[in-house]
Amino acid sequence: MLRFLVLYTALALGANAAAAADLEPLKQGDMRKLVLTAPPAPVPEVAFQDVDGGTKTLADWRGKVVLVNFWATWCAPCRAEMPALDRLQADLGGDGFAVVTVATGRNAPAAIDKFFDEAGVTRLPKFRDERQALARAMGVVGLPVSVILDANGHEVARLIGEAAWDAPEAKAVIAALMAP
Numbered sequence: 499m500l501r502f503l504v505l506y507t508a509l510a511l512g513a514n515a516a517a518a519a520d521l522e523p524l525k526q527g528d529m530r531k532l533v534l535t536a537p538p539a540p541v542p543e544v545a546f547q548d549v550d551g552g553t554k555t556l557a558d559w560r561g562k563v564v565l566v567n568f569w570a571t572w573c574a575p576c577r578a579e580m581p582a583l584d585r586l587q588a589d590l591g592g593d594g595f596a597v598v599t600v601a602t603g604r605n606a607p608a609a610i611d612k613f614f615d616e617a618g619v620t621r622l623p624k625f626r627d628e629r630q631a632l633a634r635a636m637g638v639v640g641l642p643v644s645v646i647l648d649a650n651g652h653e654v655a656r657l658i659g660e661a662a663w664d665a666p667e668a669k670a671v672i673a674a675l676m677a678p
Contacts, residue, residue: 521655524670528661532671538652541645542635546600546627549607554625556632557651559596563675564647565663567599568633571609573641575660577617584619585664586672591621594649594676597663600625602633602641648675 525532545553556566567583569576580599587597599622601610610624627633636645636653644663646655654675661668 521671521674524667524674526670527665527667528663529657529665529667529671531659531661532646532655532657534655535653538648538650538654540652541647542632544632544635546625546632549610549624549626556598556647559598559647560651561649562593563595563649563672564651565595565597565672566636566645566647567597568602568627568636568638568641568643568645569599570601570603570641571605571613576642577613579642579660579663580613580617580619580622582662582664584617584621586668587621589664590669590672590676595672597622598625599623600627600632602627602630602638604628646671646675 521532521534541556543555543557545555547553556564565583565586567579569580583597583599591597601624605626605628607624607626610626614620614622614624630638640658642658642660644657644661645653646657648654655671
């Protein structure tokens with residue numbers, strides 16, 4: 499009964515069916531660290547930069563499920579997980595899903611390029627949050643942190659620390675959120 503009440507409440511608050519999906523049974527492997535956000539919470543409209551100096555906000559990806567990964571070039575766990583995020587983007591990225599990587603803090607474009615080259619990352623975008631405005635607004639206090647947004651741009655889950663984002667368990671979570 500409580501399960502139906504939670505689902506009904508999420509739908510009543512405007513969450514799409516994917517965000518209201520019961521992800522708890524999918525929390526296996528590294529996804530056990532996934533903390534679900536109930537009800538889904540709107541994310542701030544804080545600008546961040548691409549490596550060419552243009553600006554973006556997370557609203558630019560509305561209509562897609564988005565995994566926002568906060569990282570830094572000096573972060574060893576970030577280096578370990580970035581290739582898995584690249585593979586996740588290769589496997590699931592497209593019209594319904596995207597991985598958005600945001601280097602937070604002082605990460606020079608040349609250092610980001612070097613990091614991506616050394617890690618073999620070829621499919622992920624290179625965004626910067628040099629003054630950590632987005633990271634602060636989203637409550638990021640350590641790195642790496644991955645925040646999953648539903649297609650309406652609401653936070654539905656977050657994972658602190660590195661994860662095997664290309665593992666079947668992670669893909670199952672993303673697929674459940676992408677389901678109509």
